[in-house]
Amino acid sequence: xxxxxxxxxxxxxxxxxxxxxxxxxxxxxxxxxxxxxxxxxxxxxxxxxxxxxxxxxxxxxxxxxxxxxxxxxxxxxxxxxxxxxxxxxxxxxxxxxxxxxxxxxxxxxxxx
Amino acid sequence: xxxxxxxxxxxxxxxxxxxxxxxxxxxxxxxxxxxxxxxxxxxxxxxxxxxxxxxxxxxxxxxxxxxxxxxxxxxxxxxxxxxxxxxxxxxxxxxxxxxxxxxxxxxxxxx
Numbered sequence: 114x115x116x117x118x119x120x121x122x123x124x125x126x127x128x129x130x131x132x133x134x135x136x137x138x139x140x141x142x143x144x145x146x147x148x149x150x151x152x153x154x155x156x157x158x159x160x161x162x163x164x165x166x167x168x169x170x171x172x173x174x175x176x177x178x179x180x181x182x183x184x185x186x187x188x189x190x191x192x193x194x195x196x197x198x199x200x201x202x203x204x205x206x207x208x209x210x211x212x213x214x215x216x217x218x219x220x221x222x223x224x225x
Numbered sequence: 226x227x228x229x230x231x232x233x234x235x236x237x238x239x240x241x242x243x244x245x246x247x248x249x250x251x252x253x254x255x256x257x258x259x260x261x262x263x264x265x266x267x268x269x270x271x272x273x274x275x276x277x278x279x280x281x282x283x284x285x286x287x288x289x290x291x292x293x294x295x296x297x298x299x300x301x302x303x304x305x306x307x308x309x310x311x312x313x314x315x316x317x318x319x320x321x322x323x324x325x326x327x328x329x330x331x332x333x334x335x336x
Contacts, residue, residue: 154310155328156326158324161323169323201266205269211276216268216269216270218268
């Protein structure tokens with residue numbers, strides 16, 4: 114069973130469209146995250162939610178809106194997609210304290 | 226910005242021990258050292274973490290110097306499947322516990 118699963122795995126779309134990426138974890142963790150990895154392979158945190166409450170928002174444009182319907186899900190909605198949004202987006206989850214984060218396999222977003 | 230410094234790349238012969246160094250000279254007393262790796266654009270995979278004592282698990286060993294300003298990740302018998310980018314990270318284990326990734330070390334395992 115996949116611990117952290119993301120859908121879709123690949124997403125190709127036109128500039129200006131709105132799209133969503135879904136993430137689910139079956140580890141019983143309280144905290145979930147979204148990371149962005151750009152073409153230079155730098156991995157940067159975007160958001161963190163703890164028990165459906167937003168904890169971290171790292172200067173991400175308002176076009177990105179995370180939504181957590183319950184603590185096992187953290188979805189990422191992106192409005193008015195731009196060329197610079199092309200990247201791999203990773204979801205992760207962790208328990209509280211010093212426990213490590215577990216990552217999904219990523220969603221590869223390409224903007225045409 | 227990442228609080229760690231790692232060599233950009235390293236080579237290791239298959240079957241030998243791979244020793245990956247990391248400098249974290251500004252580490253605080255309540256910060257842990259974590260190691261992750263990323264294999265060919267898969268999601269980062271947790272390897273090991275520690276505070277001040279040396280740690281060992283089924284994947285690797287972590288050696289932290291007594292002053293905690295540096296550490297070494299040891300893969301005891303490297304295989305081709307260990308080829309990956311290895312990230313050394315320091316972080317405080319609070320609720321707001323974002324991971325700041327640096328550039329990591331690209332480890333090549335040579336057959």
